[in-house]
Amino acid sequence: MxxxxxxxxxxxxxxxxxxxxxxxxxxxxxxxxxxxxxxxxxxxxxxxxxxxxxxxxxxxxxxxxxxxxxxxxxxxxxxxxxxxxxxxxxxxxxxxxxxxxxxxxxxxxxxxxxxxxxxxxxxxxxxxxxxxxxxxxxxxxxxxxxxxxxxxxxxxxxxxxxxxxxxxxxxxxxxxxxxxxxxxxxxxxxxxxxxxxxxxxxxxxxxxxxxxxxxxxxxxxxxxxxxxxxxxxxxxxQDVFQSNLGMCAMEDVAATVLTTVISHAPHLNRIVVDAGGLALSKDRSCATQSNDCGFGFVSDADGHMDPLIYVGGVSQEHGYITTRDGSPLPFELYPLGTQLRILPNHTCMTCAAYDGYHVINGEHEGAWWPRCNGW
CATH class of the missing domain: 3.20.20.10 (Alanine racemase)
Known part of the structure; x- marks a missing residue:
């Protein structure tokens, strides 16, 4: 799906x-x-x-x-x-x-x-x-x-x-x-x-x-x-910030952004995805915490988180994934076209960019649930 x-x-x-x-x-x-x-x-x-x-x-x-x-x-x-x-x-x-x-x-x-x-x-x-x-x-x-x-x-x-x-x-x-x-x-x-x-x-x-x-x-x-x-x-x-506070576990974070690997930049030690600042928000609330997630932690499409990597930077429509400790990225694990999921800093701000939700893992899997945005 x-x-x-x-x-x-x-x-x-x-x-x-x-x-x-x-x-x-x-x-x-x-x-x-x-x-x-x-x-x-x-x-x-x-x-x-x-x-x-x-x-x-x-x-x-x-x-x-x-x-x-x-x-x-x-x-x-x-x-x-x-x-x-x-x-x-x-x-x-x-x-x-x-x-x-x-x-x-x-x-x-x-x-x-x-x-x-x-x-x-x-x-x-x-x-x-x-x-x-x-x-x-x-x-x-x-x-x-x-x-x-x-x-x-x-x-x-x-x-x-x-x-x-x-x-x-x-x-x-x-x-x-x-x-x-x-x-x-x-x-x-x-x-x-x-x-x-x-x-x-x-x-x-x-x-x-x-x-x-x-x-x-x-x-x-x-x-x-x-x-x-x-x-x-x-x-x-929930979101990464709340998890860092002890409110929940990372697996309790329910809203994630599905994104696609669109480029490799080995000379910069980064993978580029099509979710940037507009898709993830530029909320950096976790920067005040010891477990800083950058602009979001990263999991595979099935929800298995890779603790080594995170979204270290963004521009408007590009997200830049790299390693948290500066070690070389395993590019072979993330070929072009790979789908990843981003766990947000602040879910309220991230969700605000979208008209609705693609529902997974439940009785309504595959459904579209619309949102009410604006003022």
Whole structure:
């Protein structure tokens, strides 16, 4: 089957996806806290259906196009987890008018005031105050008066429903290099978010929900007391970066790029493939880790990884495979026309280059599962 595919293209190992989803679902069923899977990694209703099979009934997205796509397929309880802006509100309200239950987030009094004075046609959207738990991205810090000010505006707005607080522990956890550091990052995410909830309650304001999550903090958190739901997404596919963190084994990486050897360059000690920077992405997150994969580790078409080689460089449409230790490449093992698979640094970024997945290793082997790309 693979030999008939035009390369580069995206493969999805269904058996690995199912195992990854089941593992996280079973963990949180035992913990007793609902998962709110983040669909930004897969962007696929076919993958979301597997999540539903394991009990998922609420969702996270990173674009309004995702929200529209998944809502059209019947997924209704959706949190748009990127700070909202006024010009996006009509799309949010259109979703609510069509039967979705949209949640949005923000972190400023300015945006809270803007939204509270808008005329919003439809059921009031739920609004979360975003908390910055690790200096990673957006959000208010615990102890800031701004948290109370924003919460008061939202709680008093007649056209909005104040949902509570949310956070993404994606800073400290993604730089951790031990189980203890990951556990500490997860607990920091939980306690900092709960501290903001506590301050809001002390101010005499409601704070119904606490939503936290990232794949590392979800897998390594030792307590989820006080948490309403947990958001995680990359665990569905995994990648080399997550494997290096200890989230999974390399064989759990479900999405890989199928590529073809198109040239040999013995004088440069490299094999050239037709998957370059656009096909693999130029995310080099693993460069911060001891097990650096360059632009991706390499396996044969059957998924057997060669630990000696990696994609050491890319240009737009060319990938340059060489040895990790500088030893001579065994060119005879990789004749022109050979198909290889590349395991990505960051699966979300790599998958974004493709319209869909060629499914392998599962009940739907040979199927095409489309993705929802764009904004």
């Amino acid at each position: 693979l030999e008939d595919l035009q390369t580069p293209c995206l493969l999805l190992d269904e058996s690995a996806v199912r195992q990854n989803i089941k593992g996280m679902a079973d963990r949180f069923k035992q913990i007793g806290v609902p998962l709110r899977p983040h669909l930004k990694t897969a962007k696929s209703i076919d993958v979301a259906r597997i999540l539903e099979e394991h009990g998922a009934d609420r969702w996270t997205v990173s674009t309004l196009k995702e929200a529209e796509y998944f809502s059209s397929h019947g997924l209704k309880d959706i949190l748009y987890a990127v700070s909202v802006s006024p010009q996006k509100m009509e799309r949010v309200m259109k979703l609510n008018r069509s039967g979705a239950q949209m949640s949005i987030c923000l972190d400023s009094t300015e945006m809270a005031n803007d939204l509270s004075t808008m005329t919003l046609d439809g059921p009031p959207p739920r609004v979360y105050l975003e908390v910055d738990v690790d200096g990673h991205r957006t959000g208010v810090k615990a102890g800031q008066q701004r948290a109370i000010d924003v919460a008061r505006i939202l709680a008093n707005a007649s056209n909005l429903e104040f949902a509570g607080v949310m956070a993404h522990g994606g800073g400290v956890s993604y730089s951790a290099d031990s189980k203890q550091e990951l556990e500490a990052a997860a607990e920091q995410e939980r306690t900092h978010t709960l501290a903001v909830k506590g301050a809001i309650l002390e101010a005499g304001l409601p704070c119904p929900h606490v939503s936290i999550g990232s794949t590392p903090t979800a897998l390594f958190g030792t307590s989820f007391d006080g948490v309403s739901d947990v958001r995680a997404g990359v665990y569905v596919f």
